[in-house]
Amino acid sequence: MPELPEVETVRRTLELAIQNEEIIEVKDYYSKIITNDVSEFKKQILNQKINRIDRMGKYLIFILDQDVMIIHLRMEGKFFIKTSEPLLKHEHIVFKFKSGRELRYHDVRKFGTITLLPKDTYLETYPLNQLAPEPKDIGLNKFYETLQKKRIEIKAVLLDQHIISGLGNIYVDETLFLARIHPTRLANTISLDEAKKIIESAIQVLDKATKLGGTTIRSYTSSLGVHGRFQNELNVHMRKDLPCPICQTKIIKMKVKGRGTYVCPSCQD
The missing domain is CATH 1.10.8.50 (Helicase, Ruva Protein; domain 3)
Incomplete structure (x- = not known):
């Protein structure tokens, strides 16, 4: 399972690669990973840019224009950036960008979660409102x-x-x-x-x-x-x-x- 150092490494590599990309379509091949109503999720996220990627604990936080996308990789979740390559077996969620590139969520175990929340309330909303401080911040x-x-x-x-x-x-x-x-x-x-x-x-x-x-x-x-x-x-x-x-x-x-x-x-x- 990715722990804090692995999730932080994912955050850094992803932010360097996809910051300012605009999402124009979402394809779902295993919709249970998305915790929102899937049709609403796909509609709400359209035409939003990825402004930056933050992290809290083991959660990745994609800061978009109006919303935030909170992702927990669980046991086997990982992301790949591709263009027109054929879809692999365990690539369950695909974010298509205006640039022609794609961000693909790959998860053999299918335990990961993706949640879209309003930018102004996500810190006061589950799951982040249940999260304890990291070692560097704990009293x-x-x-x-x-x-x-x-x-x-x-x-x-x-x-x-x-x-x-x-x-x-x-x-x-x-x-x-x-x-x-x-x-x-x-x-x-x-x-x-x-x-x-x-x-x-x-x-x-x-x-x-x-x-x-x-x-x-x-x-x-x-x-x-x-x-x-x-x-x-x-x-x-x-x-x-x-x-x-x-x-x-x-x-x-x-x-x-x-x-x-x-x-x-x-x-x-």
Whole structure:
């Protein structure tokens, strides 16, 4: 699943490629991806330009003339820019531009969503009004107070986009390794200093991953086919039985709330 660094990489590559393009037609081949009434969506978006592309958490936000288009890529969503090439099997939504180019939404799993909302109210409307701050914006005291109310694993808390946004499985594993905290530790046992370390570690991990274009594991590429390089920097995630880069203890894999989780049993004891 694309996480914050991957979505930010998609945002940057897309904005460079399609900023100021005017949408003249939308073709839908799997309409459930569009959460609005499909006919109204296709009518409303016509002749609007893509002025810029923003991001909040894992959501892409296309700022149009009158509206905004909010997109969540979920597990496998990605965009490709094409012209007259034949439609591929999993290209479900096609935005045709006045220039003759097309933006095609490709999604093998069909879990992604595309929503059109008015520009003046989208921040106060679901889903963005439910989104928590990213690690760089979250307040330490507020975060710590939230942890004290949660008698569940710290990893489960960090994956909850209503508490802190942008972190997914990869970057939670890496964050907790840097913070030297075991993922099964109950959140309400985390000290204020440890909460601070978690935030600092998350910011460090996300910043580095974003600079490297994200993490390419399995199917992720950015919208222009650019592969991320952060997979070469992973300390624990996907490194079962390999030595910890700090203490050389073998990395173990376990399940936390059903998610594959990688941990150094020594550094994160």
